[in-house]
Amino acid sequence: MKSRTSELAVGIFVIIFGIALFFLAMKVSGLVGTNLKDSYSMTAQFDNVNGLKPRAKVTMSGVTIGRVESISLDPVTRLATVKFDLDGKLTSFDTEQLKQVQKNALEELHYSSDYQQADVAKQKEMEQQLIRNMTSITSLDEDAYIMVATNGLLGEKYLKVVPGGGVNYLKRGDVVSNTQGTMDLEDLISKFITGGAGKATSDSTSSSSSSASQPAATEAEASFVE
16 A cells, blocks of 8 residues: 555656646747746848747847747738847846936937037927937847847757947837848858859950960060061
């Protein structure tokens, strides 16, 4: 009886361990659940997203900041439209950081020609408008671009955000306009072969031209000697 109870306990433990391991694998792979806090959505359009799938990670500086929500085709532009969710905690400024960002933006505004040509009342209005526009900004600046990258040579595809150096920032729900699609290995090989063939043709043409001009030069040299 004791042996049977021990076997039953071991069996239950193995089942629970297997279920926990399964859910852990699903969680790590991003196929179920999400760890995003204060999430919000943004979109971007690409000319090629071959290999990119929903639930793929979105990273910035090697840190996962979001997940791909959906991929669709725009019938007008015929570009791939990717909607992705970002972690608000990782891509937003805290109070002190926001104050510094606002200070830098105000300094940039003070050097603009429109601000310097305006009167005092207009300048005050421009400053207040700038502060209001920065209430829902993210840490992604307008010069940042997002590209379809690959883990290793033949790994999974994901979105990689490369920060820019601008002082104007994107808001939650904005569209990222600077994008770079997938670079297919077949396209690279094709361009390499085409470039090599073009170079070989050019070299052959120049060689024929030089061999055709050589007899003429020899004949001219002989006439000069005579």
